[in-house]
Amino acid sequence: MIDLAASTTSHYRICPLCEACCGLEVQVESGRVVRIKGAEGDVLSHGYICPKGYALKDLHEDPDRLRQPLVRRNGTLQPATWDEAFEEIERRLVPLVAQHGKDALALSLGNPNVHKMGLLLYTARLIRAVGSRNIFSASTLDQMPKQLSSGLMFGHWLSVPVPDIEHCDHLLVLGANPMASNGSLWTVPDFRGKAKALRARGGRMVVIDPRRTETAEVADAHHFIRPGADVFLLAAMVHTLFEEKLVQPGRVSDWLKGIDQVHAAVALFSPAAVAQRCGIEAETIRALARELALAGRGCVYGRIGTCTQTFGTLSSWLIDVLNVLTGNLDSPGGAMFAKAAAFASNTMGKPGVGKGVATGRHRSRVSGAPEVFGELPATLMAEEILTPGAGQVKALITVASNPVLSCPGGERLDQAIAGLDFMVSVDIYLNETTRHADVILPGTSPLEDSHYDVAFPALSYRNHARFSPAVLPPSTGALPEWQILLKLVAIAQGLGAQADVLALDDQILAADVTRLAGEHAPAVLVALAGRQGPERQLDLALRSGPYGDQFGRKPEGLNLAKVAAAPGGIDLGALQPRIPEVLRTPSGKIELAPAILVADLERAWAALDEPAPAFSLIGRRDVRSNNSWMHNLPVLAKGPERCTLLMNPDDAAALGLAAGQLATVTLKPGRQVQAPVALSDALMPGVISLPHGWGHDMAGAKLNVAAERPGVNLNAVLDETLRDPLSGNAVLSGVVVVVAA
Ligand SMILES: Nc1nc2c(c(=O)[nH]1)N[C@H]1C(S)=C(S)[C@@H](COP(=O)(O)OP(=O)(O)OC[C@H]3O[C@@H](n4cnc5c(=O)[nH]c(N)nc54)[C@H](O)[C@@H]3O)O[C@H]1N2
Ligand SMILES: Nc1nc2c(c(=O)[nH]1)N[C@H]1C(S)=C(S)[C@@H](COP(=O)(O)OP(=O)(O)OC[C@H]3O[C@@H](n4cnc5c(=O)[nH]c(N)nc54)[C@H](O)[C@@H]3O)O[C@H]1N2
Numbered sequence: 001m002i003d004l005a006a007s008t009t010s011h012y013r014i015c016p017l018c019e020a021c022c023g024l025e026v027q028v029e030s031g032r033v034v035r036i037k038g039a040e041g042d043v044l045s046h047g048y049i050c051p052k053g054y055a056l057k058d059l060h061e062d063p064d065r066l067r068q069p070l071v072r073r074n075g076t077l078q079p080a081t082w083d084e085a086f087e088e089i090e091r092r093l094v095p096l097v098a099q100h101g102k103d104a105l106a107l108s109l110g111n112p113n114v115h116k117m118g119l120l121l122y123t124a125r126l127i128r129a130v131g132s133r134n135i136f137s138a139s140t141l142d143q144m145p146k147q148l149s150s151g152l153m154f155g156h157w158l159s160v161p162v163p164d165i166e167h168c169d170h171l172l173v174l175g176a177n178p179m180a181s182n183g184s185l186w187t188v189p190d191f192r193g194k195a196k197a198l199r200a201r202g203g204r205m206v207v208i209d210p211r212r213t214e215t216a217e218v219a220d221a222h223h224f225i226r227p228g229a230d231v232f233l234l235a236a237m238v239h240t241l242f243e244e245k246l247v248q249p250g251r252v253s254d255w256l257k258g259i260d261q262v263h264a265a266v267a268l269f270s271p272a273a274v275a276q277r278c279g280i281e282a283e284t285i286r287a288l289a290r291e292l293a294l295a296g297r298g299c300v301y302g303r304i305g306t307c308t309q310t311f312g313t314l315s316s317w318l319i320d321v322l323n324v325l326t327g328n329l330d331s332p333g334g335a336m337f338a339k340a341a342a343f344a345s346n347t348m349g350k351p352g353v354g355k356g357v358a359t360g361r362h363r364s365r366v367s368g369a370p371e372v373f374g375e376l377p378a379t380l381m382a383e384e385i386l387t388p389g390a391g392q393v394k395a396l397i398t399v400a401s402n403p404v405l406s407c408p409g410g411e412r413l414d415q416a417i418a419g420l421d422f423m424v425s426v427d428i429y430l431n432e433t434t435r436h437a438d439v440i441l442p443g444t445s446p447l448e449d450s451h452y453d454v455a456f457p458a459l460s461y462r463n464h465a466r467f468s469p470a471v472l473p474p475s476t477g478a479l480p481e482w483q484i485l486l487k488l489v490a491i492a493q494g495l496g497a498q499a500d501v502l503a504l505d506d507q508i509l510a511a512d513v514t515r516l517a518g519e520h521a522p523a524v525l526v527a528l529a530g531r532q533g534p535e536r537q538l539d540l541a542l543r544s545g546p547y548g549d550q551f552g553r554k555p556e557g558l559n560l561a562k563v564a565a566a567p568g569g570i571d572l573g574a575l576q577p578r579i580p581e582v583l584r585t586p587s588g589k590i591e592l593a594p595a596i597l598v599a600d601l602e603r604a605w606a607a608l609d610e611p612a613p614a615f616s617l618i619g620r621r622d623v624r625s626n627n628s629w630m631h632n633l634p635v636l637a638k639g640p641e642r643c644t645l646l647m648n649p650d651d652a653a654a655l656g657l658a659a660g661q662l663a664t665v666t667l668k669p670g671r672q673v674q675a676p677v678a679l680s681d682a683l684m685p686g687v688i689s690l691p692h693g694w695g696h697d698m699a700g701a702k703l704n705v706a707a708e709r710p711g712v713n714l715n716a717v718l719d720e721t722l723r724d725p726l727s728g729n730a731v732l733s734g735v736v737v738v739v740a741a
């Protein structure tokens with residue numbers, strides 16, 4: 001029992017560990033966390049918490065978490081002062097960039113960036129200061145296809161519609177397992193509770209997945225699909241809507257462009273033509289289309305399984321085409337656009353029209369892949385480091401990124417990174433990637449940081465604004481991550497390691513405010529005085545945002561002081577229709593048939609007859625794990641072995657494999673891993689599943705708990721040459737492999 005003495009204090013903290021963004025109550029006694037539970041008063045999560053939420057205590061206390069900079073001296077990483085660390089970076093990096101040019105310095109940005117406002121708001125500044133074309137991030141291992149399809153259809157990369165689950169009566173889920181992941185590109189804490197409520201009011205949930213997942217288990221129906229075949233299924237569903245005269249776009253009809261082109265584009269994709277490719281019968285495909293069209297309030301939601309494949313952008317697009325054609329886009333109970341209180345591009349500028357999005361403003365040096373949303377495909381990082389010539393990457397800054405475990409071709413990338421001239425990591429662990437760094441700059445524990453979700457309110461099931469102050473004071477000698485990043489900005493700009501970052505922050509902010517507020521800038525700056533860093537940017541964004549106080553012009557509106565005064569946040573209501581105001585396309589319409597997508601359907605058609613391989617490999621997520629970096633936390637690491645190769649018992653029997661035996665998974669000669677087999681008829685025959693983010697047995701890392709049961713690195717096998725050509729996204733799912741005992 002925990003003795004909750006009178007000295008116990010209770011603190012509100014938004015959980016930074018996944019996109020559900022639950023509100024937590026953290027109880028502290030004498031500077032130590034004694035208890036973490038769901039915050040009952042949270043307007044979004046209402047007390048929900050998952051097992052990872054408790055792990056914030058272990059994360060805070062983890063003896064392996066870095067608390068002091070490390071600098072490589074005579075080949076080994078040694079503790080150093082902040083001054084020494086930044087001086088080393090200036091000494092090594094500045095001449096390197098002067099000699100080889102800006103593109104010689106690459107950035108690799110990982111997932112936790114989006115969960116910490118000090119990182120997200122200041123990596124944006126770092127990207128600008130570095131000025132390199134070689135910007136890589138986890139986005140091209142994850143959701144870039146959805147961002148591209150949304151950008152082409154609605155005009156902005158982050159205008160992604162989400163299910164209005166509280167009013168939905170029919171939810172079709174493809175390639176997502178929110179029961180394990182807690183939702184993605186969809187902030188929906190307690191998905192289980194909301195799915196249960198949907199079914200309790202007579203609604204239906206249907207899941208399409210090569211594995212009968214935890215989400216499929218709580219659904220009304222589940223259909224296996226051959227990995228990578230979603231484009232065919234979705235095109236055939238669109239085909240069926242036209243064929244059976246079920247097209248009824250409803251209230252968005254007035255803002256729709258390209259419906260006839262879509263009709264023509266899917267003409268060949270009849271259910272009969274695609275059934276075998278999908279592994280789903282033609283009649284079932286028609287029924288899926290009909291029940292969606294006739295459901296009233298229905299919604300199609302697709303996630304990472306529909307993105308991490310060669311037709312990722314097409315699948316992401318067709319999901320929203322279905323939402324539009326069935327009258328469910330921007331309609332209550334359908335797929336709706338959240339309206340975020342701060343930072344959302346689709347609330348800025350002129351409503352209803354904009355520049356739209358474009359790709360290929362530059363191309364990668366070696367493979368010629370187009371830039372997408374300012375980034376190049378993460379899978380090209382190794383070749384850009386390894387291929388000599390002008391523009392070769394010679395130095396790397398990683399920020400909260402572990403590409404050795406998270407990026408296909410991980411082993412090759414590991415070797416490439418090892419050969420760099422110079423590397424800096426802004427990271428809290430000495431892990432598989434950062435072990436190659438020359439300087440590691442550790443940030444604070446999330447409990448020592450204030451927090452606002454910069455990105456997720458634009459993807460939430462409900463509109464809201466929430467802020468949590470730091471729970472604990474920063475430990476001695478800690479430097480906030482935004483100041484670490486600003487030092488790197490200063491060094492990149494030639495201001496030197498001794499630059500005053502607080503003054504630099506003032507300067508950059510003043511320039512931003514001048515752009516935003518013109519002649520009113522001086523008054524705005526006065527109103528923001530008293531804050532600094534990310535909190536000042538947040539106050540500016542809230543006050544000038546769609547619910548803001550507009551610096552006094554709307555006194556009842558929001559500012560940071562008001563949001564902070566409401567622990568648990570401020571509810572801004574259910575999602576509301578936003579078409580046409582949300583659109584930022586040049587036409588001011590929903591572009592239902594973007595030319596590059598219609599053209600890409602021909603590539604899909606050409607792949608229709610690809611025979612089913614003996615085995616294709618997919619991933620999976622576990623509720624007690626999070627990508628590559630939470631395996632060192634005892635509360636999550638305990639329990640059964642998680643890095644197992646799941647396979648169908650019939651497949652295993654045919655290969656003479658029993659549960660617990662080691663199977664070898666081979667991509668091509670010299671590219672293989674071995675993992676213990678676990679049997680499950682939840683796997684579609686011919687499909688095997690291995691989770692990513694494991695392989696914690698590499699020399700030089702300091703992850704003592706994780707190393708006890710390291711698992712194997714799935715991405716050491718996966719093929720870095722496979723990607724969706726439109727978005728540059730990696731193919732992580734449905735990769736053809738050979739399996740042997
Ligand atoms: N095969 C396969 N590969 C995949 C996926 C898959 O499904 N299958 N999923 C992909 C997806 S969706 C993603 S998002 C990527 C993730 O790819 P990454 O972002 O590269 O991987 P993470 O495991 O999230 O690593 C996060 C890094 O941030 C560090 N970190 C954690 N917290 C903090 C902090 O507070 N501050 C700082 N500075 N650093 C911190 C960790 O130590 C770690 O180095 O992986 C992708 N890779
Ligand atoms: N517990 C936990 N939560 C997490 C994470 C984690 O690692 N652990 N990672 C976080 C991150 S970074 C992200 S991006 C999100 C991802 O969130 P989700 O998208 O919900 O992720 P997954 O659980 O990997 O679900 C993807 C599903 O796609 C299926 N699938 C694979 N290939 C195909 C295919 O070709 N077609 C179809 N239809 N389905 C396919 C897989 O079997 C799997 O069930 O989760 C986040 N939350």
Ligand code: SF4
Pocket residue numbers: 015016017018019020021022048049050051052053054182189
């Ligand atoms: S679902 Fe778990 S990890 Fe995700 S935000 Fe909530 S408590 Fe944190």
Ligand SMILES: [Mo]
Pocket residue numbers: 111138142
């Ligand atoms: Mo992700």
